Amino acid sequence: MTLFDSSPRTRDLHARLRAFMEAHIHPNEAEFERQVNTGDRWAPVALLERLKPMARAEGLWNLFLPPASDPDGQFGAGLSNLDYAPLCELMGRVWWAPEVFNCSAPDTGNMEVLARYGTPEQQAQWLMPLLNGEIRSAFSMTEPDVASSDATNIEARIVRGGDDYLLNGQKWWTSGAGDPRCQVTIFMGKTDPSAEKHRQQSMILVPMSTPGVTLDRLLTVFGYDDAPHGHAQMSFTDVRVPASNMLLGEGRGxxxxxxxxxxxxxxxxxxxxxxxxxxxxxxxxxxxxxxxxxxxxxxxxxxxxxxxxxxxxxxxxxxxxxxxxxxxxxxxxxxxxxxxxxxxxxxxxxxxxxxxxxxxxxxxxxxxxxxxxxxxxxxxxxxxxxxxxxxxxxxxxxxxxxxxxxx
CATH class of the missing domain: 1.20.140.10 (Butyryl-CoA Dehydrogenase, subunit A, domain 3)
Structure with missing residues (x-):
């Protein structure tokens, strides 16, 4: 594709990313499938874990975070959305490739949320391990019992009680929850059902190990399970998390x-x-x-x-x-x-x-x-x-x- 008037840095990254894809991603597509289908389908894939340090050493890591979300340039590569576009297109040619460069959903969106809205403590606990590729994350918004195309329908509850919040609700299509490295999810629920309809909802960080968080089943997409990433239906039953896990404040979901x-x-x-x-x-x-x-x-x-x-x-x-x-x-x-x-x-x-x-x-x-x-x-x-x-x-x-x- 034509890169128009992209910066020299973007053109250099594009050339290096293309070379990496041609040398390490495309030749290994069959090997990726073989490894996923051998043994535990939900275990981290050895091929990806081998390629990640190589991509990081090449400077092809955390390319997605734009200056608007990272104005001080302390987290990402400092590329604009326009600069990132041709790089993201190259990665998209193979569905599992973005993870090699720590540029895969839903981690990218969650990292952007933490970079934009997270407290320094939230960033230290969750953003830095995500940026380093040490953990993975999920996003729990959609619900099975309501039309979630209208997010004001969301029924999950987030209720304040002292220094904690109590969460209850059903979620599905929580992508990434099938990965055993998934340690945190961003949960959207109602904190004030009586507020103006777009101020009822909030988002809060929920460690996956919290009692009451249950992975009920993994969903398939036209028969594909997307292992080891996966898309989960989950139950949150009397899940108690610290009030400090709230993102940005109540009603800001x-x-x-x-x-x-x-x-x-x-x-x-x-x-x-x-x-x-x-x-x-x-x-x-x-x-x-x-x-x-x-x-x-x-x-x-x-x-x-x-x-x-x-x-x-x-x-x-x-x-x-x-x-x-x-x-x-x-x-x-x-x-x-x-x-x-x-x-x-x-x-x-x-x-x-x-x-x-x-x-x-x-x-x-x-x-x-x-x-x-x-x-x-x-x-x-x-x-x-x-x-x-x-x-x-x-x-x-x-x-x-x-x-x-x-x-």
Whole structure:
């Protein structure tokens, strides 16, 4: 992809990251699957643990944290969202690659929350171990019994009692909770049901070892369990945590969510573009070496149209994503909410279309375990729901347009 007028540092990081991916990530995709499927599927993967120190030694570590969340440059690489975009796209080509560079969700979003809103004590206890890759984390927001696309529906309770809070509720799609290294989750619940609807909720840090925290089951995504990362349904029953674990203060949950989910959404979109780009490369290679009806697939008009349409859509989605990243850097996450909402609809939709075309060109092989396309499709489809469904983001885009027209 074109890096436009990226800084020399970003271009250097991009070149080094690409070299690392080509030398250590892509050649090890089969080995990753072999290790996950040998023995305990939920144990840390030896391959990743071997690659992490190598990535860190190369300076390819904690690249995601922008200056807005880390103004003193004490935690991350100091890259803007625009600088990070092409790097995140490269990592996104292989679903497990971001963890190698300590740039994987939900840890990135949680680290951003702690960097932006955490107290010095919270940062020392949780942020620094996360930045060092010593622990992992989860995010507990969505609930099984309510439509969590409207987060005001959340029913989990956070009740103050002296120097503690008592938590009760059911959560699911708590990504990362399946990892045995997951030591903390950020829990969203209601502290004051009588307050204005966007001031009822709060977020609080919950150590996973706290009595009453129960992992009920691990969920699959179109049959994939995403081990050893995983997506959990969890129960919080009379969970008692210190009042000092509260993030930012009671009633600030929505404020934190918007600060967290904006960057998380754009990271998802960057990675999706990387997946779409890889699917197109696979499609082109397959079209060039597969023969049907007496000629290569690339000689058939419908395949050529699929390739052309995919290139057009990927480049459009990338430009829209870079525009959103630029606005986040220059105007702030809140001002960029319309553009973030737009890419959150566009990027998964484009990725799905491109991956689907690649599957069609591969035929039966495309839905088997012999290519990454089936898993890529499942992940892209999920991201039309994760971090807010399409319809919620379309509503945000519409509101922004109507507000602009009124102005």
């Amino acid at each position: 929505f404020e934190i969510a918007q600060g967290r989910l904006g960057p998380g959404r754009i990271h998802h979109c960057m990675r999706l573009i990387g997946q779409a780009e890889r699917a197109l490369e696979l499609m082109v290679a397959r079209a060039g070496n597969r023969v049907a009806f007496g000629k290569p697939l690339a000689a058939h008009q419908h395949v050529r149209e699929a390739i052309a349409q995919s290139r057009l859509e990927i480049d459009q989605a990338r430009l829209l994503t870079l525009h959103a990243a630029h606005l986040m850097d220059t105007a702030g996450n809140k001002a960029a909410r319309g553009q973030i909402a737009a890419i959150k609809v566009v990027a998964p939709t484009v990725a799905l279309r491109v991956i689907d075309r690649a599957i069609q060109v591969f035929g039966g092989a495309g839905v088997s375990q012999d290519t990454p396309l089936a898993l890529m499709y499942a992940q892209a489809r999920t991201l039309r729901l994760a971090d807010g469904p399409d319809i919620v983001h379309l509503e945000t885009v519409a509101r922004e347009e109507l507000r602009r027209a009124e102005a």
